[in-house]
Amino acid sequence: MSAAQGRGRAGINGARGEVEAVLAGHPRRLCLTLGALAEMETGLGVSGLEGLGQRLARMQAGDLALVLAALLRGGREADFALSPECASISVAEAAEAVRACLEAAVK
Numbered sequence: 001m002s003a004a005q006g007r008g009r010a011g012i013n014g015a016r017g018e019v020e021a022v023l024a025g026h027p028r029r030l031c032l033t034l035g036a037l038a039e040m041e042t043g044l045g046v047s048g049l050e051g052l053g054q055r056l057a058r059m060q061a062g063d064l065a066l067v068l069a070a071l072l073r074g075g076r077e078a079d080f081a082l083s084p085e086c087a088s089i090s091v092a093e094a095a096e097a098v099r100a101c102l103e104a105a106v107k
Helices: 034-045 047-056 059-075 076-084 084-088 091-105
Strands: 003-005 019-023 026-030
Touching: 019 091, 026 059, 026 091, 034 047, 034 059, 047 059, 059 076, 059 084, 059 091, 076 084
Parallel strands: none
Antiparallel strands: 003 019, 019 026
């Protein structure tokens, strides 16, 4: 699984914190936007960055799916986030994509 800040693929804006990740065999864009952040806080039932960080430190499978979907929507991949194909992503692929996206957001 390759998740890297996209400088090579057209349309990936690394300055915005977008990353490209190969998920279910296809390149997808992820981005931590304000909307994605709010969706994660609401979905995980936490308030603020501190609460979000604490929850992410003890992430469960459902949390990972929720965070991945929010980051995909932030990267303008909403159709994929809702597709049955998204459910076939391996845990390792999902975790690496989320890690790469969150890391890019804090750079």
